[in-house]
Amino acid sequence: MKRIGEAVRMAQGKLIVRSPDESYPDLGTDVIDENLDEVGAVVSVFGPVEQPYLSVVPDREQAALLVGAPLYARD
Numbered sequence: 001m002k003r004i005g006e007a008v009r010m011a012q013g014k015l016i017v018r019s020p021d022e023s024y025p026d027l028g029t030d031v032i033d034e035n036l037d038e039v040g041a042v043v044s045v046f047g048p049v050e051q052p053y054l055s056v057v058p059d060r061e062q063a064a065l066l067v068g069a070p071l072y073a074r075d
Contacts, residue, residue, distance in 0.1 A: 003071075003072050004031065005071060006068065007068065007069050014043070014055045015039070015063050016053055017031075019051055019054060021050070021051065022049055031072070031073060032071070034070060038059050039059060040060075042056055043057050
């Protein structure tokens, strides 16, 4: 399990995650929360190279509750 960043907001039905540095998971990588529950999958990367944003299509209806929470990539 590797930390991919913090959920910063919801936009157009996707969870936006801010990466802490220039490393980020591949597209299609499964994303989990700190309880190891499935959150969704990475579908795009955008923004500055040093700290990009990840767009995650959520598997849950209440993904907005994750805003402010750290998220992780499943190994």
